[in-house]
Amino acid sequence: MTTSTMEGGTTAFRKLDFDLSGRTAVVTGGGGAPGRGMGREISQIFAAAGANVVVVDINPEAAALTVNTIRDHGGEAISVSADVASSEDIERVAAVTNDAFGSVDVLVNHVGIGNNASLLDTSEEWWDRCQAVNLKAPFLTARQFLPGMLMKGKGVIINTVSICGLTGGRAGPAYTAAKHGLIGLTKNIAACYGDRGIRCVGIAPGGVRGEGPEWNSAEGRVMGTDEQPNLWPSLRRALDLNPRRGTPDEVAPAVLFLASDHASFINGAILPIDAGWTAV
Amino acid sequence: MNDSQFCPNRLGNDVILITGSTAGLGAAMAERFAREGAKVVITGRSEDRGKAMRERLEAVGTEALFVAMDVSQESQVKAAVGAAVERFGKLTGLVNNAAWIQNRNDGPLTEISAETWRKLVSVDLDGVFYASKYGLKAIAQAGGGAVLNMSSTGGIRGQVSSHCYGACKGAIQSLTLQMATYYSRYRIRTNCLVVGPFDTGEGRLRAIVEDPVKGRKLRHQYMGRVGQPHEVASSAAFLMSADASFINGVMLPVDNGGTIRSHTAHGAINMADVDPPSNDWVSLID
Numbered sequence: 001m002t003t004s005t006m007e008g009g010t011t012a013f014r015k016l017d018f019d020l021s022g023r024t025a026v027v028t029g030g031g032g033a034p035g036r037g038m039g040r041e042i043s044q045i046f047a048a049a050g051a052n053v054v055v056v057d058i059n060p061e062a063a064a065l066t067v068n069t070i071r072d073h074g075g076e077a078i079s080v081s082a083d084v085a086s087s088e089d090i091e092r093v094a095a096v097t098n099d100a101f102g103s104v105d106v107l108v109n110h111v112g113i114g115n116n117a118s119l120l121d122t123s124e125e126w127w128d129r130c131q132a133v134n135l136k137a138p139f140l141t142a143r144q145f146l147p148g149m150l151m152k153g154k155g156v157i158i159n160t161v162s163i164c165g166l167t168g169g170r171a172g173p174a175y176t177a178a179k180h181g182l183i184g185l186t187k188n189i190a191a192c193y194g195d196r197g198i199r200c201v202g203i204a205p206g207g208v209r210g211e212g213p214e215w216n217s218a219e220g221r222v223m224g225t226d227e228q229p230n231l232w233p234s235l236r237r238a239l240d241l242n243p244r245r246g247t248p249d250e251v252a253p254a255v256l257f258l259a260s261d262h263a264s265f266i267n268g269a270i271l272p273i274d275a276g277w278t279a280v
Numbered sequence: 281m282n283d284s285q286f287c288p289n290r291l292g293n294d295v296i297l298i299t300g301s302t303a304g305l306g307a308a309m310a311e312r313f314a315r316e317g318a319k320v321v322i323t324g325r326s327e328d329r330g331k332a333m334r335e336r337l338e339a340v341g342t343e344a345l346f347v348a349m350d351v352s353q354e355s356q357v358k359a360a361v362g363a364a365v366e367r368f369g370k371l372t373g374l375v376n377n378a379a380w381i382q383n384r385n386d387g388p389l390t391e392i393s394a395e396t397w398r399k400l401v402s403v404d405l406d407g408v409f410y411a412s413k414y415g416l417k418a419i420a421q422a423g424g425g426a427v428l429n430m431s432s433t434g435g436i437r438g439q440v441s442s443h444c445y446g447a448c449k450g451a452i453q454s455l456t457l458q459m460a461t462y463y464s465r466y467r468i469r470t471n472c473l474v475v476g477p478f479d480t481g482e483g484r485l486r487a488i489v490e491d492p493v494k495g496r497k498l499r500h501q502y503m504g505r506v507g508q509p510h511e512v513a514s515s516a517a518f519l520m521s522a523d524a525s526f527i528n529g530v531m532l533p534v535d536n537g538g539t540i541r542s543h544t545a546h547g548a549i550n551m552a553d554v555d556p557p558s559n560d561w562v563s564l565i566d
Binding site: 191194208253 | 287456457460461464469476503504507508511512514515518523524525526527528529530532533534535536537539540541
């Protein structure tokens with residue numbers, strides 16, 4: 001066994017040697033119970049790296065769970081309950097953040113909702129809500145926090161685009177279309193603001209166990225869990241190649257890397273975190 | 281960021297062979313890996329540069345081995361992998377970095393001699409095949425590890441010259457997918473960095489950057505600047521480490537957004553475009 005194989009990490013609160021001290025990070029969809037959800041892991045790893053973390057979640061109890069864990073480990077964090085699809089809520093997040101920590105250095109648009117309904121089973125209401133949470137929200141947050149980043153001449157925006165943003169047929173049409181759109185938004189921000197010190201990148205997780213509380217929320221049906229092992233034949237094939245699912249704490253280090261100065265020449269990139277699912 | 285910021289001991293259990301690591305990006309990666317605790321096997325054709333590099337790494341406090349090797353010669357590559365395993369007992373990582381850029385003779389395609397084409401392919405693509413052929417076996421025997429292939433923005437975007445180099449770099453991306461798919465069963469992750477222009481101190485790039493017209497074009501494409509070697513090395517260290525344990529078969533651009541801008545009004549600008557052969561327009565019909 002070496003440090004670099006596909007075995008993966010299991011530590012709930014790892015401290016890596018990436019320095020984000022003095023920086024403020026906003027993570028949408030950052031709430032969750034211990035050991036559950038990528039947004040929670042991202043929030044925790046940022047705090048462990050020294051960042052002040054603003055955990056945004058529509059569920060205040062979930063946000064508080066993450067914040068409490070961070071504080072228990074000596075980190076700095078606050079929670080804000082918000083519907084990311086509401087511009088009024090995003091303005092409130094910005095105001096609370098500014099009061100607590102000042103301007104934002106890192107924005108992670110992680111929250112998402114989705115289901116596996118076919119196009120003929122997709123309601124107009126669900127389509128609109130899916131676009132609002134998955135695509136409009138990152139636009140709203142970027143519009144809110146970019147000016148502060150531009151004033152500093154430095155900032156990072158990380159969008160969770162999912163492998164569904166790269167491929168078709170693995171999720172419902174509303175989710176797939178929204179995530180494809182989010183890749184477009186990611187590249188547009190990267191291209192338009194890159195020469196002013198802003199980096200905007202996407203992560204594309206796939207096959208990760210417990211892909212956030214959002215999949216189990218009242219809005220989205222449970223998707224891609226062990227309870228539905230026959231859901232995606234392509235995932236089964238990928239698991240044949242690498243017979244294990246990923247864990248949220250294997251996603252968080254990649255987000256920390258991208259948020260840090262270690263990734264200073266990476267802009268507009270989409271990084272799959274899927275053990276090779278999309279390579280097959 | 282300064283290039284002294286690294287993650288101590290992140291690669292502490294690793295033995296990593298880097299092809300073409302006596303200078304340039306390969307040397308930057310070697311130093312980075314060493315600073316993160318890896319034992320590093322340096323390879324290259326120049327004995328003098330290789331020994332100097334080995335001493336540089338040993339000064340960092342790690343063990344290093346230099347093996348003189350021409351990556352286009354299968355027997356030499358095989359021997360180098362064997363020497364690495366003999367010295368350190370295992371191999372856990374391979375970086376396919378060695379490449380030959382021969383811009384003045386490489387393209388456009390109709391202008392490339394068969395001899396130049398063959399020589400370029402022998403280094404830029406055959407070398408990846410040989411090092412992977414022997415490296416993958418050694419890594420599998422160690423219980424798994426990681427491979428990193430070095431590609432270029434020239435491998436995914438059209439250029440007015442360097443057509444053979446670009447084709448090899450494109451092929452390396454395809455090879456990455458094949459390797460990632462098959463060798464994951466041996467717990468080997470294979471990924472690829474797609475790098476833009478980096479200032480490795482090479483005279484040609486410096487001259488381009490300092491040229492008022494060419495430099496402006498290049499900086500526009502890559503959003504204001506060319507990269508520094510440590511910016512590739514930090515990405516390489518991440519992908520080789522357990523921090524990337526669920527990342528496999530990925531092409532990660534390290535190009536400051538250069539490849540997403542190719543559709544701008546200015547058009548794509550790659551290294552070969554700002555420094556083409558004698559004419560960037562060749563009449564095909566005399």
